[in-house]
Amino acid sequence: MTDDQAIAIIESEFKQKTLGVTEQYLEIHSPIYTDNKIKVDRIDRESKDGSIIAYLPVLSERFYFAVYIDTKTNKVTGVGTEAYHRVYFRATSETLTVEELKEMTNLTPTETWNKGDLRKRGKSNHTFSNFTILPNPEPDEFEDKLKKLLDHLEQDKDGIKRLVDNANGYIQVAMDTHNGNGMIGGPNIDTTDIRRMNEFGLSINFDLYVGGNSFRE
Structure with a gap:
């Protein structure tokens, strides 16, 4: 088709x-x-x-x-x-520069900034350096996005482990969900992906947002 x-x-x-x-x-x-x-x-x-x-x-x-x-x-x-899902790896540091973070892995970041750089919005400056990898920005289910992110990170396991050990490396999830009937459900992580994250020593953080109109009664 x-x-x-x-x-x-x-x-x-x-x-x-x-x-x-x-x-x-x-x-x-x-x-x-x-x-x-x-x-x-x-x-x-x-x-x-x-x-x-x-x-x-x-x-x-x-x-x-x-x-x-x-x-x-x-x-x-x-x-x-x-939901609109953003599932990405993020490493932050208050002491290391972006260049120092980049040297720890051969994976290419999607977004970076240095501590002290001006924020994109507003007049304040970043208080930490940031290194982000977002390999799958297109619409997809959370479970698929997580698996694809882990597939990508596993291309350089040692490098990601260095970022986890030497910077604040973790998986970040942002979800914008429709509040149709007040029951938004939640993400599921299977045992295989839990083991895969554990091999890196990765934690995972969720930011959940709800929007849209409710169903008519």
Whole structure:
């Protein structure tokens, strides 16, 4: 199934609302259209059961519509929301410079700043140096993002361990979730990924944000 075919199936479902849940979501939130075509940020084809997940940005929100399509029947099987997840490795230090942090690993950082640098917003200065690795910024489920981050970090285990041991190295998660019915659920970390994090000596920190409109009664 091509991207255009998937988008056509989504547009048809959003117009006809054959699923009750589609109408339920569209009553309270809207997708984004560009040139009269529904905007899709990513189509996830990683499932082995012949299904795909399309992630659609939601107007004025950070979370996504998640549309599930069976590629065998060419039908939408479900509509929901997926949180906007940022899952990244971060090392900070009040004594080391960015260059010193970079020397500890051969992995390339996504974002850095030095202690004393001016913040992007405001007039204050950073009070610590920062080294961030965010390998998977695209829409995805938390569990997949965590696994992909660990896959990336395992390309230089010794380097990441040095950052954990010599700087404040940890995994940071920021989640913007839809508050549809007040039950936002929570992230799950399986035993395999717990063991993988433990091999680095990594802790994990969560920042959870809730937004959006509630379902109509």
